[in-house]
Amino acid sequence: MxxxxxxxxxxxxxxxxxxxxxxxxxxxxxxxxxxxxKAPFFNIADIKVENNKIIDSKDIISRSELFGKNIFYINQKDVSYKITENPYIEQVNLKRVFPNGIIINVVERKAVYFVKSSDGIYVLNHELKILEKRASIDGLNLTELTGVSPTSTDVGTYLTSDEKIKRIATNIGKLLEENKSDVKFNLANLESTTSLYMLVGDVKLLLGNDENLETKLNNCIGILKDSSKGLTKGYIDVSFNGDPVYKNE
The missing domain is CATH 1.20.5 (Single alpha-helices involved in coiled-coils or other helix-helix interfaces)
Structure with a gap:
């Protein structure tokens, strides 16, 4: 026992x-x-930026404030917030490269429009988000936007709170971004949402409302590119169903 x-x-x-x-x-x-x-071995010493065509990598890296931070303790949300304070940056994704590297992949907003004001020129993306304020648009291939009453002129905000105007501007802006022809659209006027028009040099494009915009603009491009029509001054009317009407002046 x-x-x-x-x-x-x-x-x-x-x-x-x-x-x-x-x-x-x-x-x-x-x-x-x-x-x-927590060893210094894992402190970030190498940062690369990918997919940026507009904003300089140095600016993005500086905004990230990542140099010297421990690779295991970075806060993606916080870093993204700092970088996207630049209105040109829409999205940010971070990738760790061990032991001490980071890749910052960004999605940039593309400048599409500009608006003239008494205090300068505002550069906008297709959604009418104000990307920057400039003294001129030298070196930029943009379309002037008219007929929109600003509700804000602060960089990083939207030019207008009118959702219908923003929708129409977005639809036109996307088509401008996708335009592969050498036709330069100089101006888009949104003053009347039922009588929209654009300018290509001295040719006025009468669009009517915002229905079938892609077809309307393609028809206009076809007429402008047709040398036999010789249209350099006048108008093209695509505001109705049926074949476009054009006139030389």
Whole structure:
């Protein structure tokens, strides 16, 4: 009986020792890993920027404030917020490259329109988000936007809160972005949503409402590109169903 009790006590002690050893090794391993993770070896020293065609990489890297930060402890949401404070940057994605590198992949907004104002020129994307304020548009291939009453002129905000105008501007802007022809659309007027018009040089394009805009603009491009028509001044009317009407002046 005493032998059985003694054996039980010994087994119990061995279990306690093993348990303590396991806990010790877990604690030791955890501390070791924590120390390694915080080692300078993992501090970010190499940053690359991808997919940026408009904004300089140096500006994006500077905004990220990532140099010297531990690669395991970066906050993607916080970094994205800092970078997207530049209105030209729409989205940000970070990729860790161990042991101390980061790739910043960005999606940029493309400038499509400009609006003249007494205090300068505002550059906009197709959604009418104000990307920057400039003294001129030299070097930029943009379409002037008229007929829109601004509700804000702060960089980073939308020029207007009118959702219908924003929708029409977005639809036209996307078509301008996709335009592969050499036809330069100089102006888009949205003053009347039922009598929209655009200018290509001295030719006025009468669009009517915003229905079938792609077809309307393609018809206009076809007429403008047809040398036999010789249309350099006048108008093209595509505001109705049926064949376009054009006139030289």
């Amino acid at each position: 005493n032998n059985e009790i003694n054996e039980y006590i010994k087994k119990h002690k061995r279990k306690k020792v093993r348990k303590k050893l396991v806990l010790f090794f877990i604690f030791f391993f955890s501390i070791t890993i924590l120390i390694l993770l």
